[in-house]
Amino acid sequence: MSLDDRAEELASDLGVDKEEVKSDLENLVSYSVPMDEAVQSLRRKYGDGSSGGGGSAPSEKDIGDVTTDDSSVSLTARVLTVGKRSIQTQGEQQDIFEGELADETGKLSYTAWTDFGLSPGDTVQIGNAGVREWDGQPELNLGESTSLSFLDDELDVPYEIGGEATLHELQSGDRGVTVEVAVEEAERRTIDGREGETDILSGVFGDESGRLPFTAWEVHEVIEDGDPVRVENAYVREYRGVPEVNVSEYSTVTPLDRDIEVGEDATQVSIAEAIAAGGMYDVELVGDVLAVRDGSGLIERCPECSRIVQNGQCRSHGDVEGEDDLRVKAILDDGTATVTVVLDRELTEDVYDGTLADAKEQARDAMDKEVVAEDIRENIVGFEYRVRGHFSVDDYGANCDATSFERTDDDPADRARALLTEVES
Numbered sequence: 001m002s003l004d005d006r007a008e009e010l011a012s013d014l015g016v017d018k019e020e021v022k023s024d025l026e027n028l029v030s031y032s033v034p035m036d037e038a039v040q041s042l043r044r045k046y047g048d049g050s051s052g053g054g055g056s057a058p059s060e061k062d063i064g065d066v067t068t069d070d071s072s073v074s075l076t077a078r079v080l081t082v083g084k085r086s087i088q089t090q091g092e093q094q095d096i097f098e099g100e101l102a103d104e105t106g107k108l109s110y111t112a113w114t115d116f117g118l119s120p121g122d123t124v125q126i127g128n129a130g131v132r133e134w135d136g137q138p139e140l141n142l143g144e145s146t147s148l149s150f151l152d153d154e155l156d157v158p159y160e161i162g163g164e165a166t167l168h169e170l171q172s173g174d175r176g177v178t179v180e181v182a183v184e185e186a187e188r189r190t191i192d193g194r195e196g197e198t199d200i201l202s203g204v205f206g207d208e209s210g211r212l213p214f215t216a217w218e219v220h221e222v223i224e225d226g227d228p229v230r231v232e233n234a235y236v237r238e239y240r241g242v243p244e245v246n247v248s249e250y251s252t253v254t255p256l257d258r259d260i261e262v263g264e265d266a267t268q269v270s271i272a273e274a275i276a277a278g279g280m281y282d283v284e285l286v287g288d289v290l291a292v293r294d295g296s297g298l299i300e301r302c303p304e305c306s307r308i309v310q311n312g313q314c315r316s317h318g319d320v321e322g323e324d325d326l327r328v329k330a331i332l333d334d335g336t337a338t339v340t341v342v343l344d345r346e347l348t349e350d351v352y353d354g355t356l357a358d359a360k361e362q363a364r365d366a367m368d369k370e371v372v373a374e375d376i377r378e379n380i381v382g383f384e385y386r387v388r389g390h391f392s393v394d395d396y397g398a399n400c401d402a403t404s405f406e407r408t409d410d411d412p413a414d415r416a417r418a419l420l421t422e423v424e425s
């Protein structure tokens, strides 16, 4: 049944205007509320006694007991974080508020569709909040049919109030976060926004715990200047497989009057851990190179989009004059899983032990481009490497864009250290 049909049926059941029901329905569905649940919640909103749940208020629950089987709940909770965001629904901008709520038994994410005036630290009694499933977890929807009152007695919760976090602690989906960071890179870009062309900033934040990429959806000069900043009310979402800090129009950015010492070490993880996390920025892996994949060595890229050109054809731009480049796609295995490590030209020149010009000359002499990949294979397959880079996971598997790629055997100090750890443990 189409959304239009569902709206028609619902409107006639409830005796209300179809367009109104349809617009509510579209709204809920656009936030990934399943259709049946959306219909149920509208039945409640428009006070349909026959739906069963309409008349009786849901009983008060502990947050730890809320499951995705609940359709609506009432509870008492402490507000941990509040993030404000503007989203587009049916061609209109709407402000929403998101964050986490907690009691003694657990915490939950919430989205408030109206401004209840929530602040971190508030203790609130919430009646009839919708429950939806998000990423397999229950999440609260606070809407027009939700009642909310502020309590004077503070609820003690075993969680930190406010969204202060280090970059290493941030995960995709976090809302209302506060970070104090150094601006490692910031670049102004012009994009086609909702209201025409607009300038944004993208780059990399760093703190004691590590680094994360960011996008600022408007140009904050203090970020562009590269000074350390405190960013309040940012959110984190996944972009190209890694978490990214988003600085929105509601975020507050203030200069920081202290220096941030950016941690130099990447977090060392197993390949299985990085895959389980769905991607990680700036990590270190150690494993054996099992193979060098096709499409390595001397390759051609489209001058327009940098995609690989095969037989003079770019997938997007058709017939093009390809530009020569070097890269390696190496399969790395650390005993927990495998990942394709991608080396750029510079790192490839290191493992090939020659320049792009050398590679072209070798290929010309042999009248075969494959000789370059063959040499690289001989140089790296079967050896253990320490790889630093950005780990991402997509439908085609796990990739690590390497920023460094070093043979562990080449470093006697490392071997000595590893040996020492072994002896000591």
Ligand SMILES: [Zn+2]
Residues within 6 Å of the ligand: 302, 303, 304, 305, 306, 307, 314, 315, 316, 317, 318
């Ligand atoms: Zn192209």
